[in-house]
Amino acid sequence: MEQLFGKRILVVGATGGIGQHLCPLLKQSGARLFISGKRVDQLQKLVGQWGIDESYSCACDVTNPSMVQQLFHWVDKHLGGLDILINLSGIGLIKPIDQLAAEEFEQVMRVNIFGAFYLTQAALERMRKQQRGLLVHVPGILGKAPMAGAAAYCASKYALVGMMQSIREELKRTAIRISLLYFGGVDTPFWDHLRLQVQREKLIRAEEAARAVWFVCQQPDSGVVNEMVIQPFSHQVL
Numbered sequence: 180m181e182q183l184f185g186k187r188i189l190v191v192g193a194t195g196g197i198g199q200h201l202c203p204l205l206k207q208s209g210a211r212l213f214i215s216g217k218r219v220d221q222l223q224k225l226v227g228q229w230g231i232d233e234s235y236s237c238a239c240d241v242t243n244p245s246m247v248q249q250l251f252h253w254v255d256k257h258l259g260g261l262d263i264l265i266n267l268s269g270i271g272l273i274k275p276i277d278q279l280a281a282e283e284f285e286q287v288m289r290v291n292i293f294g295a296f297y298l299t300q301a302a303l304e305r306m307r308k309q310q311r312g313l314l315v316h317v318p319g320i321l322g323k324a325p326m327a328g329a330a331a332y333c334a335s336k337y338a339l340v341g342m343m344q345s346i347r348e349e350l351k352r353t354a355i356r357i358s359l360l361y362f363g364g365v366d367t368p369f370w371d372h373l374r375l376q377v378q379r380e381k382l383i384r385a386e387e388a389a390r391a392v393w394f395v396c397q398q399p400d401s402g403v404v405n406e407m408v409i410q411p412f413s414h415q416v417l
């Protein structure tokens with residue numbers, strides 16, 4: 180297994196439900212963490228809570244390419260390179276197609292696919308120099324299977340899978356790996372604003388999803404966890 184001790188890790192979406200459980204695990208494992216989220220106040224609160232030096236954090240809206248460049252500028256300055264990018268940023272939307280406004284569709288695409296594109300491109304620029312690294316993205320099960328009302332979200336997550344699988348082909352001669360995590364429903368604030376009745380107590384627990392991401396970061400030197408699928412036991416889509 181790869182040791183996390185001393186690994187330079189950027190977590191984007193650290194302020195979210197999975198991120199909030201993942202970052203303490205990474206920190207306990209001795210990783211050198213840089214954290215990012217969209218909400219400045221929430222990020223500052225977590226920095227204090229986790230005892231992270233404030234200069235190892237930066238608020239960033241991933242839909243804004245100059246903010247992403249600025250984020251990586253600070254990562255370079257404070258970590259001096261990047262071993263692992265974990266992208267947990269994302270937004271959900273459940274609406275049937277006849278009620279879906281073009282602006283809503285566009286916003287989901289901007290966060291879930293354009294954001295992932297800007298982050299991946301910036302991370303690869305650093306990883307190519309060292310010829311190794313790990314990119315972790317979370318398409319979720321709706322990057323593999325359709326769901327009524329999820330046209331915008333599925334479009335963004337299927338796009339993420341297509342983009343990352345194509346990039347994987349480009350990286351075959353390097354030691355840069357890509358891991359895609361396909362979670363079914365995870366009990367996080369992600370569900371708070373969705374128009375869908377779910378039994379939250381039956382979803383995957385956020386701490387278990389975080390532990391899966393943590394595990395993937397330690398994959399064996401000789402292999403790669405290309406994908407991992409975890410679904411709520413009582414609601415298996417695939």
Ligand SMILES: NC(=O)c1ccc[n+]([C@@H]2O[C@H](COP(=O)([O-])OP(=O)(O)OC[C@H]3O[C@@H](n4cnc5c(N)ncnc54)[C@H](OP(=O)(O)O)[C@@H]3O)[C@@H](O)[C@H]2O)c1
Pocket residue numbers: 191192193194195196197198216217218219221239240241242266267268269270271290294317318319320361362363364365366367368369370
């Ligand atoms: N929860 C699930 O059931 C589930 C299932 C499968 C896949 N996923 C995927 O897993 C990832 C993490 O989900 P989660 O459950 O932890 O969701 P969450 O609690 O809603 O957290 C989402 C994260 O994305 C960040 N974010 C949203 N818009 C952003 C933007 N424009 N720029 C930068 N960051 C932005 C949020 O930042 P702020 O909080 O600071 O706004 C937050 O840190 C997402 O990609 C989601 O699509 C979730």
